[in-house]
Amino acid sequence: MTAQDTIRARAKELLESGEVATFIGWEAGRFANQTTPLVITDAADADKLVFDEYCVNTLAKYVRDVVSRGKVGLVVRGCDSRGIIRLVTDKVIKREDVYLIGVGCPGMKDRKTGELLKKCAECRHNNPLEFDEMAGDAVEKPAAAERFAEVAEVEAMAQADRSRYFESVYAKCIRCYACRDVCPCCTCRECFVDARRENWVGKQNNVAENRFYGLTRVMHIGDRCIECGECERACPMDLPLMKLNRKVIQDMNDLFGEFESALSLEDTTEPLIEYRLDDVEEFM
Amino acid sequence: MSVVENNGAYPENWEPKIIAFCCHWCTYTGADLAGLNRMNYPANVRVLRIPCSGRMNPQYVIEALNKGCDGVLVCGCHPGDCHYVTGNYYARRRMLIFKRLLEYEGLEPERFQVRWISGAEAGKFRDTVMSVVEQVRALGPLNLTREIPAFELPRIPDDEDAFNAVPEEVTA
Structure with a gap:
């Protein structure tokens, strides 16, 4: 079972049980190798969710826009989870406002060139630091580029x-x-x-x-x-x-x-x- | 007055314009005392009073430099002497970071200075102002780019070009 299948299954369960009001992930974009962030409220839409090596957008900031509708479920990689920690520390959201499905990130690729994105090459925390459950295992990642x-x-x-x-x-x-x-x-x-x-x-x-x-x-x-x-x-x-x-x-x-x-x-x-x-x- | 290599880039009678943000409780009082003691210092400095050096917003500095000041001086109470107890401790951290950031972006270190001057240190206020004015005078005017430099757009073909163009199949 790939991480994408787990994400779809868990998103469906969470939305059906009413544990979360909205779920944030990525869907396939209009072009090949492109994804775009997706906010769903209906369990039937869960099959639209994708997780591949082209999920370039970080999802944390979207939580702020939809948190008023109720608890938010979302997929988190290292950067998303740190974004959530940031939002919680800044008291924009509460920790119990979000349900985090962690997923290890091997680094995302540029849609046009197929190369590792600059931000991913410099990333120091590719596995989520804060999560409620993991979809798939944490991944190894080669040492990041020199920080400064x-x-x-x-x-x-x-x-x-x-x-x-x-x-x-x-x-x-x-x-x-x-x-x-x-x-x-x-x-x-x-x-x-x-x-x-x-x-x-x-x-x-x-x-x-x-x-x-x-x-x-x-x-x-x-x-x-x-x-x-x-x-x-x-x-x-x-x-x-x-x-x-x-x-x-x-x-x-x-x-x-x-x-x-x-x-x-x-x-x-x-x-x-x-x-x-x-x-x-x-x-x- | 040691102007180094002017080369006619700016008028000989150019005078530096320095803005000094002074904390109400220490430096502003110190400047007042300098006046009471009839101390002489250059008139290039414009003193602006702020409630505390902790009130010093980095935006004030950028705005001052953008609007034509040649140098900015920020003064407050010595650490430990703040009227509001902790204001200048925050200011110290903020200004340490901000000064380095401005220098990273290519500003000469002399153009943005921070000093702690107490209400009794009228002489230090005078000396600081004199040294800042001299340093900035030696550097010359700060010519920050304001407008976006003009660049030539490639010519976009218009209707007339299409009208004048001879279709290839006609010539062949």
Whole structure:
């Protein structure tokens, strides 16, 4: 029995018994080797669910939209489960609002090239960290790429080159806010970019305002980022957003001690909302 | 006034524009004391009062730099002396991270500085302002790109092209 069969069978049982009101998984997309997230409320639809090596979307963020209808069942891999832990830690949902069917993830592939996705090549936790039951066994995965390799790459550049590099990044940004919409850490009821009356950020699409948005986004999610890489995958302009996120994470690791966000429900380390009296002092 | 290699890139009489975000309880009082003591410091600095250095939003810094400031100075009470007990401890962590992030994006470290200055340290306030102004003056104006650089779009064929085009089968 493959993981996909188990997921279908369990989704059907959960929906029929009324234990969950909605179930989130993936369905086959319009094109070959493409999947798209699927939210079902009817047990008859359970056979539409698929699980293959092209399930690129992370599902955790969808829970926020459907949790008002009742308990949500969903398939979780490593990144989804960390997203759920993030949402629970941020008190967006409660742990008992979700029923998690864990599945080991061998890494997802790009639909067009068939290569391992960048976010999956960098993934450090491919098996779910939080689940109610497992569909199939946990899988082995080759060692992930160096966590901060791409940060070191940019840091090696000269100051003027870095400035130009990030200016070209912000010049490309179209401010569609896909990175925000897909991020399991970005769960403010009203985002600062939507608060038009306060006018934190203007409506023009220029380098200055894109920079303002980009830097603010990093500072808002920096200490909670689960490094799922969804922002980068969702970006229609292919901006290197994880280079920014990882820079902040690397600095926090260096300055405030090793940490990795959302590894368990008990560990809620968030370096920017805590402090120690003997923190690094360089502003004297 | 040590301007290094101007090369006519900006006017000789250019003056740096520095914005200083000062905590109400310590640095703002310190700046006040500097005034009472008739200390001289450059007029390039614009002092803005914030309730506490913990109120310092990183967005203020980006906005200031985007809107034409050449440097930003953030000042607060010494750690342990915060009027609100813990505000500057949070500020310290946030500013450590944010300063590194700005430098990662290519900002010169001198353009964004953080200092702890107490209400009694009028002299330190004057010295800090003077050193920041001198450092930024040496760097020259901050020319952050504001508009998206123009690039040439490939020409899209229009109706006229279609009208003028000679069908291949006619010529053959």
